[in-house]
Amino acid sequence: MNLQIQHLLGLEGVSREDITLILDTADEFYGVLQRDIKVVPTLRGKTVVNLFYENSTRTKISFELAEKRLSASPLNFSVSTSSVNKGESLRDTIQNIEAMKIDMVVVRHPCAGAPYFLTQCTGAVIVNAGDGLHEHPTQALLDMMTIRQKLGRLDGLKVAIIGDIFHSRVARSNAWGMKAMGMNVTLCGPPTLLPQHTDSLGVPVTDNIDEALDGADVVMLLRVQLERQSSAVFPSEHEYRERYGFDLERLSRMKKEVVIMHPGPINRGVELASNVADSENSVILDQVTNGVAVRMAALYLLGGGGSEAVR
Numbered sequence: 196m197n198l199q200i201q202h203l204l205g206l207e208g209v210s211r212e213d214i215t216l217i218l219d220t221a222d223e224f225y226g227v228l229q230r231d232i233k234v235v236p237t238l239r240g241k242t243v244v245n246l247f248y249e250n251s252t253r254t255k256i257s258f259e260l261a262e263k264r265l266s267a268s269p270l271n272f273s274v275s276t277s278s279v280n281k282g283e284s285l286r287d288t289i290q291n292i293e294a295m296k297i298d299m300v301v302v303r304h305p306c307a308g309a310p311y312f313l314t315q316c317t318g319a320v321i322v323n324a325g326d327g328l329h330e331h332p333t334q335a336l337l338d339m340m341t342i343r344q345k346l347g348r349l350d351g352l353k354v355a356i357i358g359d360i361f362h363s364r365v366a367r368s369n370a371w372g373m374k375a376m377g378m379n380v381t382l383c384g385p386p387t388l389l390p391q392h393t394d395s396l397g398v399p400v401t402d403n404i405d406e407a408l409d410g411a412d413v414v415m416l417l418r419v420q421l422e423r424q425s426s427a428v429f430p431s432e433h434e435y436r437e438r439y440g441f442d443l444e445r446l447s448r449m450k451k452e453v454v455i456m457h458p459g460p461i462n463r464g465v466e467l468a469s470n471v472a473d474s475e476n477s478v479i480l481d482q483v484t485n486g487v488a489v490r491m492a493a494l495y496l497l498g499g500g501g502s503e504a505v506r
């Protein structure tokens with residue numbers, strides 16, 4: 196089986212079949228990553244450029260690891276030491292890189308739509324590693340892989356995503372992806388951190404945390420993204436923690452096997468208490484582990500591989 200999509204720009208409009216194929220392939224690569232030798236030859240000879248215009252720890256390292264474990268040649272583009280600092284445009288940057296014969300581009304950019312723009316000016320396969328407030332599809336895929344690993348299914352599960360929804364590309368990708376997989380997602384945050392137009396997300400949005408948490412199988416906390424805000428959107432950290440922070444008291448009211456997630460980086464003691472982040476219910480480091488397998492699966496399938504991923 197092959198993917199219907201040619202690029203991974205987001206999960207809006209991506210079919211349940213494509214998401215399932217990526218998750219099933221990621222499970223196979225997860226098996227590879229448990230071996231002593233964690234490398235397969237499937238993308239030997241392909242060159243993948245990692246074009247990060249924004250900071251990243253997890254996404255950047257896991258894409259590079261995924262490329263190395265697929266035997267591709269990763270090329271890391273550092274904006275701070277590049278000619279972007281001399282004013283070179285995104286179009287000229289990518290066309291000059293493409294002239295050196297590359298195959299795939301992983302891009303993180305502060306502007307929503309930058310990955311789509313790249314599909315219009317290059318012939319390379321484009322993978323979105325986070326574009327502005329728009330989408331972060333591989334994060335949502337690794338989140339779904341982790342939930343399926345822990346709870347054995349996705350269909351019918353209730354997920355509460357709590358925090359700074361307005362600035363969260365993770366929330367958007369999860370809303371679209373999880374809905375396609377038959378999950379029931381509720382987005383929740385302070386009224387000032389909720390998007391105004393939520394119809395296109397197709398999931399309920401509320402500022403009432405008790406309503407969002409009621410009966411949830413999965414609780415995903417999101418960081419308040421202070422770096423994307425120009426004015427204060429809640430009175431104090433203390434007030435945010437009191438009203439929307441997830442602590443042991445809130446955990447005690449959930450199902451015993453509830454899964455606690457966070458895409459990272461965590462503001463410990465603000466949206467998530469440290470002792471909950473490190474509790475048995477937390478799968479935060481499993482999410483990071485699974486990020487490598489999911490990114491291997493996406494690169495492998497977009498690079499032309501079928502469902503026989505592991506050799």
Ligand code: CP
Nearest residue numbers: 251252253254458459
């Ligand atoms: N989850 C995530 O995107 O983390 P980074 O910003 O560190 O890549």
